[in-house]
Amino acid sequence: MILPYGPTRDTVMNDYVLFKMWGPHRLSLIKGHQFYVEQVRKRLLSQFANMEAEAEKASEELVEQSSGRFDPDRHDPSEFYEAANDAGIEFYQLLSDMRDQTRLNVIAGMFHEWEKQLRDWLVREIQHWHQGETPIAKVWSADFGKIADLLESLGWRIRSTDYFTTLDACRLVVNVYKHGDGPALKDLKLKHPEYLEDRLSGSGLPGTLDLVDYTNLKVSDDQFQAFSDAIVAFWRDVPASVAGSEISKPPEWFKKAILGDRAVRL
Template sequence: MLKKDEFVILNIWEESRAQLIERLDFYHEQAKRRVLEQFRDIEGEAERYAEESYDRRGQWFNPDTDDPASSAEAAWDDGVMHYGLLEDLRKQMILSIAAGMYHEWDKQFRDWLDRELGHNFSLDKLRTDLWKQDVGTLFDMLEMWGWDLRAQPFHEIIDSCRLIVNVYKHGHGPSLSQLKEKYPQYLRSSGSRTSFGSSYLHYNQLEVEEDALSLFHEAFGDFWKYVPSRTVVRKNTTLPAWFEKALTRKPRPKEPPTARKSS
């Protein structure tokens, strides 16, 4: 029962919670089945490609001048190259799925905050600022209201996925340095050294295996399972500085319509 100076600032219905988790489950399951299943036998595909390459070369083979071993070796090289291209594509698909999974969760999260905060605050003023804050800032806000997000096991996994997606999208930048510092398991060692002897960090060292997708998927689901059914705060509760600034910002005056010139 609420006290006189309390109100519900956030609420989630159990049916809504289940639907959000179901959407994440669907994305994860279908992405693996419809995309990654196509890469289960790339070794076999590479071997068949090498055989086809050998057969093609055989059409122009001249036993008087050509070396059979050279044709076989060239066909083998073709198969190795084909395998490498397929493996690179598989890794790109894994990163694409991780990015899609993260963005799906991120939009779900902001949509939910948007709806719930709209019950008590003016979204005409708040919405733009709410959607442009980074996830860490939104987590700070929720912790001000009693959540204990960063102590949950899923937090570091979601954070690592965020950095991975940023590196995948932008390449070099702060996220790459943070990923190396916090979650180096997602960066393979390049072995390259600068003239000063330190390791050279490059975004193409990013490497995420398929097992990580299940880890990310579980973390996003655990986030929604953690969300309290009701978040209760006092009526004089502290709001983040950006939140208060958005609520007190005066709306821009509407410009008068310009007269249309007659042709």
């Protein structure tokens, strides 16, 4: 491992600790995340709990509004009730779409906050032993895969965990929600098609998944909870401390950033 400037005083196996997750900070991250999810359910998603009743009420209100215009000599009552029923169905569908959009917004905010907190933790730990801004900038700009490479170099086999698979699916869902058609949609179809509602499934038509696009993106409440649980599992699994001797092969992008700063200082 590249020897750091100004190492921390904690030692593990006679080696400097380069990354440390303090217990209180770990607990704070988990509690903050759980508070977010709890309040989102309480203050936002709970408002969609009675959509059927609200749609029925909208249908009844239309009947009442139409009653003043009803003329038994000219109107068929069934037409008014049919129009009211259609209005109720439309109202329910609009509410359902709003609920799904709200949930996706919540998931995007949750994922971005977790990702920022992860990068912030890495940066703060690096600043304890390295003088220079290049690796800091690289950590903030690196894609998800490069950050995973860095975490794996700490001896944390994160890619073999179930929660990493779920977090990667969450990343793709958020990217599809943000960008629509693109590479993330192709990856989501290939790796996690369960987040794309195939409305033609069961129709007997071949290759229906090929017809699915970003408008088919849908995350259930159980899937939302699985994303949340994955974030909690991630924070619980962050190594308490990582010494330099435990980092056998840092990714090239990180190594070059460290060495680049040092070359300037020489």
